[in-house]
Amino acid sequence: MQSVFIMLDEQLKASQPALxxxxxxxxxxxxxxxxxxxxxxxxxxxxxxxxxxxxxxAQYAVRHAWxxxxxxxxxxxxEQQDLAVQSDIVWEQDSETAMRNAIMAxxxxxxxxxSDGRDRGIKGLVLTPRHWQLIRKAPCDVLCVDEVTWxxxxxxxxxxxxxxxxxxxxxxxxxxxRQARQYSDALDSDLRLSxxxxxxxxxxxxxxxxxxxxxxxxxxxxxxxxxxxxxxxxRNAGLDEQARVLLEGRPADALAEYQQRQGPLLLVLGTxxxxxxxRMLLGSTAEKIAGSARGDLLVVKDTDFDTPWG
Numbered sequence: 546m547q548s549v550f551i552m553l554d555e556q557l558k559a560s561q562p563a564l565x566x567x568x569x570x571x572x573x574x575x576x577x578x579x580x581x582x583x584x585x586x587x588x589x590x591x592x593x594x595x596x597x598x599x600x601x602x603a604q605y606a607v608r609h610a611w612x613x614x615x616x617x618x619x620x621x622x623x624e625q626q627d628l629a630v631q632s633d634i635v636w637e638q639d640s641e642t643a644m645r646n647a648i649m650a651x652x653x654x655x656x657x658x659x660s661d662g663r664d665r666g667i668k669g670l671v672l673t674p675r676h677w678q679l680i681r682k683a684p685c686d687v688l689c690v691d692e693v694t695w696x697x698x699x700x701x702x703x704x705x706x707x708x709x710x711x712x713x714x715x716x717x718x719x720x721x722x723r724q725a726r727q728y729s730d731a732l733d734s735d736l737r738l739s740x741x742x743x744x745x746x747x748x749x750x751x752x753x754x755x756x757x758x759x760x761x762x763x764x765x766x767x768x769x770x771x772x773x774x775x776x777x778x779x780r781n782a783g784l785d786e787q788a789r790v791l792l793e794g795r796p797a798d799a800l801a802e803y804q805q806r807q808g809p810l811l812l813v814l815g816t817x818x819x820x821x822x823x824r825m826l827l828g829s830t831a832e833k834i835a836g837s838a839r840g841d842l843l844v845v846k847d848t849d850f851d852t853p854w855g
Contacts, residue, residue, distance in 0.1 A: 546574075546575065546576050546577065546654075547576065547652060547653055547654035547685075548571075548576055548577045548578060548579045548651055548652075548653045548654070549567050549568075549570060549571040549574065549576050549577075549578050549579070549653060549654065549655045549657060550579045550581060550647075550648060550651050550653035550655065550656045550657070550685075551563050551564055551567035551568070551578060551579065551580050551581065551656075551657045552581050552582070552644070552656065552657065552658045552659075553580060553581065553582040553615075554659050555582060555583060555584070557610060557611065557614055558614075560692070561618055561659070562659050562661070562690055562691070562692050562694075563657045563658055563659040563690055564580065564618055564622070565622060565694075566657060566688070566690050566695060566841070567655075567657035567688070568619075568622055568628065569695065569732070570655065570657070570688070570728065570731050570732065571628055572626075572627075572628060572731075573728075573730070573731025573732055573733065574654075574727070574731045576654065576655075577628065577629040577630070577631070578628055578629065578630045578631070579631055579632075579633055579647075579651045579653065580615055580630065580631070580632050580633065581632075581633045581634075581635075581644075581647050581648075581651075582611055582615075582632075582633075582634055582635075583635050583636070583637055583640050583643055583644070584604075584607040584608060584610075584611050584634055584635065584636050585635075585636050585637055585638055585640065586607070587638075589603055589607070604636045607634075607636065608634045608636070611632075611634045612632055612634060615632055633647055633651070635647065640675075641675070641678065644675070644679075645682075645854050648683055648684070648685075648854075649684070649854055649855075652684070652685075653685050654685055654686065655685055655686045655687070655688060656679055656683050656685060656686070656687045656688065657688045657690065658675075658676060658679060658687070658688070658689055658690070659689075659690055659691075659692075660672055660673065660676050660689040660690070660691070661690075661691040661692045670689055670691055670838045670839075670840075670841075670842060672689065672835065672836060676689055680835065680844045682852055682853055682854055683846075683852065683854075684846075684850070684852040684854065685846065686724060686843060686844065686845045686846060687843070687844045688841065688842070688843045688844075689838075689841065689842045689843075689844075690841045691840060691841060693809050693840065693841075694809075695732075695809055695841075696808075696809055698732075698733070698734045698735070699732050699734045699809055699810070699811055700734055700735050700737060700807065700809075700810050700811070701725050701728060701729035701732065701734055701735065701736050701737065701810075701811045701813060702737045702738075702739050702790060702800075702803075702804070702810055702811065702812050702813065703721050703722055703725035703736065703737070703738050703739065703813040704721070704739050704740070704741075704796075704800060704812065704813065704814050704815075704831075704834065705718045705721055705722065705738050705739070705740060705775075705778055706718065706740065707740055707771060707774030707775050707777070707778055708774070713781060714778060714781040714782055717815045717816075717847055718778065718815075720815055720845060720846075720847050720848055721813060721814075721815040721845055722736075722738065722778075722782045724813065724843075724845040725813040725843075725845070726782075728811070728813070728843065729811075732811075735788070736782075736784065736788060737784075737788045737789070737790050738775060738778055738779050738782065738784065738788055738789060738790065739775075739790040739791070739792060739800065739803070740771055740774075740775045740790075740791060740792070741792045741793065741794060741795070741796040741799045741800060742767055742768055742771050742791065742792070742793045742794075743793075743794065743795060743796060744764055744767060744793070768791070768793070771791060772789070772791050775789050775791055776789050790803070796830055796833070796834055797830070797833035797834045797836070797837040798837065800812065800834055800837070800838075801834075801837040801838060801839045802839075804838065804839045804840045805839040805840070809840060809841070810840050810841070811840070811841045811842075811843055812834075812838055812840065812841065812842050812843065813843045813844075813845060814831050814834060814835060814842065814843070814844050814845070815831070815844070815845050815846075815847060816831075816844065816845070816846050816847050816850065
């Protein structure tokens with residue numbers, strides 16, 4: 546079974562929410578765990594200078610300190626019981642290359658990383674270039690988490706598009722629902738499917754005239770149309786009507802507001818194919834949704850994903 550790859554914050558005394566949440570998922574999945582941290586310190590290196598023996602001693606001390614910290618954190622978490630856990634503690638100046646090499650060597654099913662914006666006065670996630678690199682390039686699903694503790698039952702909300710494949714559970718929708726169900730089952734929680742109805746500009750509707758399909762001629766008919774399509778997707782996924790979450794407005798804003806209003810909620814997005822050069826990216830709408838998320842975000846990769854990491 547592929548592992549859950551948990552990336553620790555690089556501050557030794559940090560609270561490490563990615564560890565707590567990653568372990569809970571790994572326990573539900575029955576998956577082994579790799580705990581990764583890069584202990585490299587430029588400040589420590591400057592204080593040591595070029596003395597190789599002192600540098601070797603410092604690296605040993607850093608690895609020992611990190612292993613002790615990991616052991617302490619694991620001892621306090623019931624989720625780690627009965628799990629196969631291994632540590633990957635490195636000392637590498639090129640942090641991005643070290644991260645890529647460690648993930649490729651581990652070949653995990655999921656990467657878990659912390660990304661919280663509260664220390665910057667922002668409600669929700671702060672996705673740095675490192676997070677975007679993982680989302681766009683890592684060969685597996687990526688979970689970005691905040692500091693908020695998960696409740697016993699964490700709802701999972703999968704963002705789907707009823708316009709794809711005529712309402713059938715095929716293609717990217719099928720991948721999103723399959724992966725979202727896997728994680729909701731691991732968390733023993735409810736799965737919901739969501740779509741945001743974005744109303745067209747009235748002036749464009751007037752200009753287009755008869756070229757506009759009848760079902761979007763007014764807000765009520767548009768809402769009714771997508772409610773039916775989303776309900777059909779729910780039925781095809783084996784979910785009841787209560788799993789249908791139809792929102793209105795701009796997708797990024799509507800989903801962010803819903804996530805914030807509902808409290809702790811795992812939002813699931815899928816990648817889309819953007820050609821052989823750019824490989825797999827989120828797509829413009831999904832990238833806006835990811836950048837506006839107000840809680841934990843899981844990005845799942847489509848079945849034909851081909852990582853540019855090689």
